[in-house]
Amino acid sequence: MVGMRAFIVVFLLMPLGHALMMVMNRTLDSALGWGVFALGLVGMGLLITTRFLRSAGWQSFLGALAGVVLWTAFVEYGLYFGAQALDIPRVDGTAGEYRMMQHTWGFLILLVLYLLFHEGVRCNLFVWLRRTLHLTTGPVVSGKVTNYGPRTAFEMAAVLWFFYVLLLILYDETILGDHHPATYACLFLSLGGGIWLLYRLWGIKDTGRAIRYSIPTVIVLWNVVEILARWNVFTEPWISLNVPVMSVIVLAFMVGLGMIVRDLRKRKPAAR
Numbered sequence: 001m002v003g004m005r006a007f008i009v010v011f012l013l014m015p016l017g018h019a020l021m022m023v024m025n026r027t028l029d030s031a032l033g034w035g036v037f038a039l040g041l042v043g044m045g046l047l048i049t050t051r052f053l054r055s056a057g058w059q060s061f062l063g064a065l066a067g068v069v070l071w072t073a074f075v076e077y078g079l080y081f082g083a084q085a086l087d088i089p090r091v092d093g094t095a096g097e098y099r100m101m102q103h104t105w106g107f108l109i110l111l112v113l114y115l116l117f118h119e120g121v122r123c124n125l126f127v128w129l130r131r132t133l134h135l136t137t138g139p140v141v142s143g144k145v146t147n148y149g150p151r152t153a154f155e156m157a158a159v160l161w162f163f164y165v166l167l168l169i170l171y172d173e174t175i176l177g178d179h180h181p182a183t184y185a186c187l188f189l190s191l192g193g194g195i196w197l198l199y200r201l202w203g204i205k206d207t208g209r210a211i212r213y214s215i216p217t218v219i220v221l222w223n224v225v226e227i228l229a230r231w232n233v234f235t236e237p238w239i240s241l242n243v244p245v246m247s248v249i250v251l252a253f254m255v256g257l258g259m260i261v262r263d264l265r266k267r268k269p270a271a272r
Contacts, residue, residue: 003201005259006210010064010218012253014225015238015246017068021076022241036077043069050149057208057264063149064211067156075101075157092173093230101161102168108161115158123155125216152212159219167226178230187227194221207263 020039028035046066050059076097082088083096090096115121116129119136130136145151170176170183177183197217204210229236237245 002207002263003204003210003213005256005263006204006207006214007198007201007217009253009256009260010211010214011221012249012256013064013068014218014222015236015249016253017072018236018238019241019246019249021072022239026241033081036073036081039069039077040073043073047149047153050147053147053149055208055264056145056148057206057211059148060152060208060211061260061264063152064156064215066149067153067160067215070153071157071160075161092171092178094168094171098164098168101164102172104161105165105169108165111158112162148208148212152215155212155215159216163219163223167223167230171230183227187224190220190223190227194224197221207260211260 024032024035024039043066046062046069050062050066053059053062079097079100083100086096086100088096088099091099094102115123115126117135119130121127166186170180170186171178194217197213197220201210201213201217204213228234235242238249
């Protein structure tokens with residue numbers, strides 16, 4: 001059940017991250033810039049802390065938290081301020097900052113190509129792609145990883161970025177659109193792929209590995225949530241800040257967090 005506990009905690013980070021932005025937007029007003037700066041410092045502090053931890057589990061856990069916080073502070077809010085400065089309007093239900101994010105696809109392609117051809121990247125997906133496309137020139141790089149924190153934070157931000165851009169391209173009515181067959185295909189593949197990843201996650205007993213594997217599992221399944229919300233199947237309580245629902249989410253996160261901390265304390269500090 002280690003994998004399921006990790007999945008629950010990482011899954012609940014998604015609505016909590018959205019809710020954090022809504023709370024900051026509504027409460028900080030003119031001090032929002034300072035709030036975002038402070039949030040970025042928290043993310044960097046979490047990332048730096050992983051340098052001093054011996055446990056791969058703790059490194060992965062704090063790395064995942066750092067990834068969410070840094071993504072929110074530097075990417076989402078960076079684009080938010082940019083859209084305001086450039087006066088980019090909302091179009092077809094897509095806010096200006098997300099319209100800007102959609103057009104970062106070129107940078108994303110460069111990143112994917114780097115990860116694909118860099119044989120030091122051990123991500124299962126890219127290792128499989130390199131083998132399938134016959135891009136490898138030698139054996140898969142192996143060896144001890146001294147700090148999983150930065151890797152996990154990067155994984156969180158990179159996977160979030162990829163699927164944000166994918167969904168935004170699907171939603172764009174000048175390209176495909178909310179109800180285009182490709183959007184339905186994305187919903188189907190995300191649900192099916194997410195269930196398969198969840199099945200794989202079920203058997204993982206190492207807490208650190210479970211946290212790292214939970215990131216793509218959660219974000220793939222979160223596509224389903226995002227598409228259904230886009231279709232107005234339900235109102236997102238983390239956007240409207242529905243207090244009863246968000247209270248339950250926060251409580252569930254705290255319970256899951258407690259279980260993860262308990263799992264991490266059971267592990268030997270030197271375990272990798």
